[in-house]
Amino acid sequence: MFIFRYREGTNLNLAALADDGRAYRLEAPDLMTLVRQAREAGDTTADFVRSRLREDLRIDVPAQSLDLATPLDAPEVWAAGVTYQRSREARNFEATEGREDKETFYDKVYDAERPELFLKSTAARTVGPGELVCLRRDSSWQVPEAELGLVLDRTGAIVGYTVGNDMSCRDIEGQNPLYLPQAKIWRRSCSIGPYVRLAETVADPYALGIACRIYRGGEKVVDETANTNQLKRRLDELVRFLIRDNEVFDGTVLLTGTCLVPPNQFTLQSGDRIEIEIEGIGTLANTAVYADEWEAKLA
Template sequence: MKLIAFEYQQRRRLGLVENDRIRPLLGVSELQELIALPERAIPDPQASLLSLEQVRVLPVINPRRNVMCVGWNYRKHFDESIGKREGQGPETLPEIPTFFSKATGTVAAASDDLPLHAGLTSKLDWEVELAVVIGRGGRDIDEADALSHVYGYTVANDISARDLQRAHGAQWFKGKSLDGTCPLGPVLVTVDQLHDPQALTIECRVNGQVMQRDTTANQIFSVARLIAELSRGMTLEPGDVILTGTPDGIGAAREPALFLADGDLIESRIQGIGSLSNLVLASLSAATPSNRLVSLSCE
């Protein structure tokens, strides 16, 4: 299935994506409901197919716990960051993943306008990432069985305040948790439709210029390994969201460094899933709906 969350007639709904149209589901508003009871994925017999122009796209999931994240999970991104970490991480390729989290208030929709937070940071940066949604919880999950715990995949951007990452003792939580800094969506593709998370092209553009482009085949730690490592001694729950790391091409690693500015448009795309389209505005204090359209599929 390809699932989307949307607002229509002032109600949050879930729907199935069919050829860029939306077929509303009957009486379901949150993805966690479908994860718990898959049999509730029943099309509403009274509802017509909807176009994107008729709805407001919402975050495909509202996480109930912090969004879990992975640092330095592409070799070229690890390499581009050497010398710029200032004590924040290892100087040699890690043997185990680096984990951190983003607060739930960071989550925004695929087409929302996002706050620049200019009063707090001058170094807001982009990080396109494949996001995993857990369907079956567990602890001490074996890597060989880890993908059976996945419900589906979506697109995220781990927008990061680089100066705040360093200002708080090289501890990333604050710099990663400003409101509206994790657009998520536009759809969730379930595992029956997306079988191999290690074979996807991933890309980020800023104002139409390609800043990041790679394939998830180049992740240092696979999705299965990440789930296995994260679950060691720590229970993962249905509906948990895991961001699996970003490719090279971040603004902080460029010469000279380049950061987001008022009016910049960030487009984040993953093959087989879809794309985010987010405008960054200094005038905003929180993520704000826009009428900008997003792609519900990317080849």
Template sequence: MELDRDGLYLGRVWREGIGPCVVTLRDGRLRDVTSRAFPTLSALLAAEDIPEACAGGEEIGPIGEWEAMSLEAAARRDAGASRLLAPCDLQVVKACGVTFARSMIERVIEERAGGDPSRAEAIRARVGAVVGERLRDLVPGSAAAAEVRAVLQAEGLWSQYLEVGIGPDAEVFTKCPPMAAVGWGAEVGLHPVSRWNNPEPEVVLAVDPRGRVRGATLGNDVNLRDVEGRSALLLGKAKDNNASAAIGPFLRLFDRSFGIEDVRRLDLTLLVEGEGGYRMEGRSSMAEISRDPLDLVAQAMGRHHQYPDGMMLYLGTLFAPVEDRDAPGQGFTHHPGDRVTIAAPGLGTLVNRVALATEAPEWTFGLGALMRNLAQRGLL
């Protein structure tokens, strides 16, 4: 996973016969630090001194063994097998969209194409001719942004995506409920109605109940371009389906070796590998984000909206694939069985395989099941 030896990494695993456990990763080995004081990762992230709170614990093996067990569990679709889980539990999973100029244009194209990939290329050429590079350095909500808005409206190209891209208010939506995200090695799900979809490599921030950003990890905000392109009111169907949110592999705690400034400079890489030797590579650079990560946190959480168990916040992506996969003019779309690898320095590598949401393991272990499990273990 190429994690830094200096970093403190927090996560969750499923231990067969026990259930979900909070773990730390140091020097390539996992330790179970679940305790009555901190039975959940959300509780641990609210501690004042997180390293002190998660000191000690039971060693449960090297990370390589857990990677192997996770892949085996996913292949068998065995929800009771030992495996890595998403590094979040009680936190709601929120996401910000249209936070990069380049991907913002692709959202406009999806809308203009009405979800039809065959119309996208012609619309892309027209929008590009009008917009050019003028959006790249705009500060959302600024006077310059208002001027560009007027130009685009005059050209008949104004869009709800441009509104959240360069207007004062960010797009913030619920990606999935607490406990619904999947972790490293798991299948990610596509709604079977979709014929135009893609991965979205993103940084995900862990925010405690007081609004403090305590760490960062990687995420795949699985996206159905055709569904959202038909109507922005279908965002829930496009974004929130069984196994459609992947987070992991571990949460890197902010400390002297890694913090928000490092997040602002991160470069993410993406690799999609499919049948017949298919490969697609991509990247997303946080240096090109239009809104600062801390501004996105403040727009999602504050006096206007509290999250007593904290939140996980996807920050959006620069990546928007346009190269054809199946036929000229059709662009990229996933095939079941695709292996998606997202990586960033200091945060490691998130690996998932694509399946239909109707074929990935059903989500059955929710908040009630977690509370019952912790109570049976004497942790509540």
């Protein structure tokens, strides 16, 4: 069972994609309201939604053909770093100018009890499927990071899974770890969607194939695959540290780190199309442009 949102004129509608592939409009304002209503009824969210799928609410076109938006307005998006061996290797390469044999603080955090967690985005900086993500003008080494996203309630319970793109500036982070906020946070530097798959319908979140494909001028220039079974830390471990002495809001998204990093010589260019696919959850596609180019489109 998948939850998504789509635009219809000036309206933003909540909908469900059922197990049979049919889409239905939902009579609720947002995902977290559905979660609360299901709990009050003593149901799982998936069963609660199934009981409310009516033929008169059926959407007569495929969900993929709709004008999809972010599946929820995540008040905050957090992210975990160095949770995969591939990420550890990439961070070390950035920090040591290619001297991968030199131990760094990334090795220490990979093996430490405490994971790396950082604030990645807010609702205003986060975009959905088909929208433009932005590049920084002061970076010459930028990449998408394909990540499994956890949708949380205020207690830290995982209510669903989504696809996330944690846009990153490898050169800025490599210059100095204190530059991490600038390497990670700027306008439209995060995307999520297109769906939230409800947690109770995912048999094993540690067995999901992940792919990242990048197209330039219609030609595929990056095609990487991995699996969440390579994740070093448990999902509940990451959540436990996130909520420790911290206020977490309903609908918070936690990105769980990347195991897909494009080759070291690769950097995104304006016009590149990014596709991130997670098995059983969906494919998130965005096009990258420089932030000032995006501003010019608005003028």
